[in-house]
Amino acid sequence: MPDVTGDARIRLPDRIVRGEQILVSAIISHPMDTGFFRTRDGDPIPAYFINEVTIVYGDQQVARFEWTSGISRDPLVTFSLKADREAPLTLTWKDNKGGVYRQSADIAFTTT
Amino acid sequence: MSPGSPQSRRSFVARSAGFLAALLLGRDVLTPGGRLLAIGPDDPPAIPNDIVAKALKDRFGDRQIRTGHVQLDMPAAAEDGRVVPVIIESDLPMTADEYVKGVHLFVDHNPDVHVAGFYLTPAIGRLSISTRIKMKRSTWVRAIVETTRGEVWAGYTRVNVTLNGCG
Known part of the structure; x- marks a missing residue:
């Protein structure tokens, strides 16, 4: 897993056939601090978490996720998608401190 | 089959494990006596608060x-x-x-x-x-x-x- 907050990866199947349903996995490095914990010295650790993820396929927004700090550290999400055209898939993660992180992967069909 | 034989112990363990798993998973379970314990998930769990x-x-x-x-x-x-x-x-x-x-x-x-x-x-x-x-x-x-x-x-x-x- 990447160490720097906001480092993100998208994983697609190795082979994609036009029109088939695929699973897309995406992971981003983020502490997802709840705000309920304290440091060893007793200082509160403020809430710091991804609160929105948007998924754009080509020019179409296909999904949007609203998250809380109840999602685990280094959020991993896997979702289904109908791969019906060759186009980039772009995920944008936003956090509650204004951080914006983006990662893309190209959906391309296997030629046989 | 006498009580305590490996066979009956095994089936007891299997039954108990099944019952426990059913409890944990919230599935309906048929007791050895044939009584159905309805413990979800067909019924939604109670709203706790x-x-x-x-x-x-x-x-x-x-x-x-x-x-x-x-x-x-x-x-x-x-x-x-x-x-x-x-x-x-x-x-x-x-x-x-x-x-x-x-x-x-x-x-x-x-x-x-x-x-x-x-x-x-x-x-x-x-x-x-x-x-x-x-x-x-x-x-x-x-x-x-x-x-x-x-x-x-x-x-x-x-x-x-x-x-x-x-x-």
Whole structure:
């Protein structure tokens, strides 16, 4: 897993056939601090978490996720998608401190 | 077969394990006496407090939350409440005319009961979403979906948590 907050990866199947349903996995490095914990010295650790993820396929927004700090550290999400055209898939993660992180992967069909 | 023989011990262990698993998973279970213990998940788990009641009402109003069409897969026992895997699947239509527009995950005794909302379009196809969540303590988890026709369907799983994952 990447160490720097906001480092993100998208994983697609190795082979994609036009029109088939695929699973897309995406992971981003983020502490997802709840705000309920304290440091060893007793200082509160403020809430710091991804609160929105948007998924754009080509020019179409296909999904949007609203998250809380109840999602685990280094959020991993896997979702289904109908791969019906060759186009980039772009995920944008936003956090509650204004951080914006983006990662893309190209959906391309296997030629046989 | 005499009591205490390996055979009967094994079948007793198997029966007990099945019963325990059924209790943990919240499945209906047939006791050796043939009595059915109805312990869900066909019946939704009871609403434990006003916070959960309000979270559900805020999201779904007075609409009936029916059990079915939603499969919520989670471990029956999660040692580390900081990282509990969740898989949500549904056989509901995902067509332009009718689709699941929202998937909502609620954990009854978490500080934030409404852990996540996933807003979808038909481009998602047959619905499958998985992620990892934090859980404070052993409780029911509710995956509740809302269709474009206003129907609300739910799946439930009880998860036993060893280590508090919420602080």
